[in-house]
Amino acid sequence: MKATRVDAEQARRHVAAGFWAGRLVDGYLAAAATRTPEAVAVVDRGRHWTYQELDDTVDRFASALQGRGVGPGDVVSWLLPNRVEAVVVHLATIRLGAVSNPIIPIYRHRETAFILRQAATKVAVVPHVFRNFDYPAMLDEIRDEVPTLETVVVVGGPGDGGDGGRSSFDDLLAEGHADPISTPRASGDIALLLYTSGTTSAPKGALHSHDTLDHENRSIIDFFGLSAADVVFMPSPVGHIIGVLYGLQLPFMLGGTVVLLDVWEPGRALELIEEHRCTFTVAATPFLHGLVHHPSLPERDVSSLRVFACGGADVPPELVRAATTALGCTVSRGYGSTEFPTATVCNTRDAVEKRARTDGRPIGPAEVRLAPDGELQVRGPELFLGYLDASLNDSAFTDDGWLRTGDLARIDGDGYVEITGRQKDIIIRGGENISAKEIEDHLFEHPDVADVAVVSSPDPVLGERVCAVVVALPGHHVTLPGLVEWLTVRRTARQKLPERLILLDELPRNPSGKIQKFRLRDLAREHTTLGVTR
Template identity: 55%
Template sequence: MRSAGGGARITLRPSPEARRYVADGSWSGELVDRALRDGARRHPDRLAVVDRDRRWDYATLDRAVDRAAAGLHRLGVGPGEAVSFQLPNWLEAVVVHHATLRIGAVSNPIVPIYREREVGFILRQARSRVLVVPDVFRRFDHRAMAEALLPALPDLEHVLVVGEPGPASRSLDDAFAADGPPPDVERSSRDPALLLYTSGTEADPKGVLHSHDTLLHECRSMIGLYRVDRHDVVLMASPVTHITGLLYGMQLPFLVGAPVVLQDTWDVDRALDLIERERCSFTVGATPFLHGIVHAPSLDDHDVSSMEVFVCGGADVPPALIRAAGERTAMVATRVYGSTECPTVTGSAPGAPLAQHAESDGTAIAPTELRVVDEDGKPLPAGARGELQVRGPELCLGYLDPALNEKAFTADGWFRTGDLAEVDAGGLMRIAGRVKDIIVRGGENLSAKEIEDLLVEHPDVDEVAVVGAPDPVLGERACAFVVSAAPLRLEDLVAFLRRRRVANQKLPERLELVDALPKTASGKVQKHRLRSRLRAADGEEPTQR
């Protein structure tokens, strides 16, 4: 349903399991953002957020959210409309997210690494009326990018800037300056709360939709499994515009009355300083963050004894890294499996055996269910490898583009993850690979097809196949196998893509020139042979020929 003028009211696909989740209490009917308001009333002076040199208590944060909610309402944002923000891990992101929910609108975070191509697609599909960006972050002018996109986005009426605005934008402080209560909006836990885009196997990112019910259950399941409470201090270095940072940096802490310490750019020494100074005890992040801490040269110079649990997921987590974390620190590092669609499917309690933390992705977090199926969708016995399907109270309620739902969900509510998995007789799951053709770089899913489609436009590229090259820190990096009559260099391909304003993380980081791509009889590229070639080149196994 479209709103008049800018913006569009977003509706959700109903869950086939909704009655069951309400009956068993998984969906409590509460609003996921209510905890912040309640916290401001119960413990107004308690620390809520640390952002660089800013330290805000619950009352200060709640008042800022009220002002922002009133400001968004004055800009014309109505219930069910998306409010987009591309912000680092700053207080402003927390304020905009909660203000959006407070007026019944839909939070639409966009990771700061996205550029014109991706941001333009998201804003066009979401039909956002308001976009919030920093002026400059990590030497990139987000303000200029946003203003350049305005003419092609008729629904986008307001660009708000944290910092100095440009000629076609407005200061966020100015837009949210006036005091006054936010509008009294009737809301329901069934309402859409989050529109978060994830790049997967297709060329364009997919807009995942969550309700208050799904987000609240996810946070509470993590609180229960890892025993997080008001005495914890949460460190959040994962982007709050990613599902990990949003859930465990901008929602979970307030549900238990704890503070969150934000880190806007990853620097391991800075992270160690924050852990020591703020006595951080709990965090969730991808492999590069854990690897950085465990192998930091300065680790022994910092007191990180307060850090109790590091939940690691989003990319392949080497068993040796989990074991090294236990050897070099006092924390429990543990693997989890999840996605934007179904955030945390499996995990292990802190007291589980080290072998379980290191060598598996844990067991299903009840009442979430999982099953492994064959190519026909039939369940397989324990120990067999097949595609993983999941369903549970935290599962998203579909995509903004409804055409994507039929392929992603079964008629009885199972989500087809596209990942290959094995589940043993004891319920321990291990991810064995991917059905989907994606590259997982530092916890971010990159579409190999999208990169291929861009590279094949290069005049000297005859054929191309992109696969993930193993990397001990990021999990994978994009490697392009190219058939070309010209002496191409990696720098040539990178420059070509940069001219097309492609996000940095999608740029290939390795180039292999080949005479031909290995193919099946029907002409499909055999990417497993390309991956084997990379492993052979790195001395891991013989090349398949």
């Protein structure tokens, strides 16, 4: 496995400037285990893992994988919840010189088979049961589609004695040893293969090296002034770029503690923040919304929380304002992706309105620019090295090496970026372009609305009309005339007013929290009558 979009001259500049510092992702854990072996590294379901325990376990798992024939460049895929085993598998794989391939645990047969097959996975690690789903059974059913798969490792369940290529996590650990692994590696080697949890089409496998991952985390540490005294709270799925970076890597770079939450429940999240005095988290909009609106919030002491960086999905300005007051911390929108984890964000030096109304300013040496059509393009030391399917690269990159994000944006006079929508998220009504995000931001502030998305609805005359898809607050009633009046009072242009309303119990979201608008567009195509659909 190799990168396909490496610009040798730009790589040289990153090294010369110190952005790529030649460090290995797993090396921070080993260094912290030597420096402070008894410090708490991970809190998971009430158990505390010290740095020495964690580092020894990583070595044992890495040596066991090596004994099973896994070597540099081989892919180890894993579908695991936010638990310590995910930390072990991720860092052990990287320590061996192999490629870690996290997969969101809510993926099922079709998506999982596609990823394992394209990645040529050699070992897959899954839970025995999580949220009442039998993962080993799923792998049994798709195994014929993945000819490279040699070993399935089951966490929390039995193996099969080796007859069917299935081992338990504990049995595999017993095969290993705690002596350091000696494998020739370089910081430019591929360490992570992560598939985008996109809102359209099949997932795309993005390749990151030690260098790109290390720079991203160091830039976040510098930007937010993080140290070993910080306690990271991680509810975001560790199969997503946010969870990988800030749950499985950044805490060990700090020499601090990470508190993992495997099943999202905002009341439990508030308990953990209070109990462990958590200071820093990065998570998507639904997590922030859940904390702010949970009835137990006034009873909880969350004063330790300094930063809630919110990204991965659209963040309504009013939610940032409300959360800043309710949580008493710096709440910031940020912009990034699997391919370029953090391009822009705000910190305590930025005014609340900048944090609410924009997606922040470029962080460190990250560069942003607008194409003539308003598309945001990004470039910098954390930019991924290309897709595993190299045929996707030409359309993803410009000729001069910038990533085409597919997002429309504007940049204000102070350099702050505001995402205004997706290129495909523009509604063209009678030949006039309408931003779905602009309408969404207004409707989110409606007192009866819990969640909202705006999509196009096909029309034989105008081409498209505006369709609002709304989740009402419990006990509240939402009507189309009420939404129209709300927008009219805010002097919204007539052509932007919704002409259709679809009421749902919840909006479909992908694992990173982004609304799956393609599903809502499908729904709007199925119900083309103007008015209200329930």
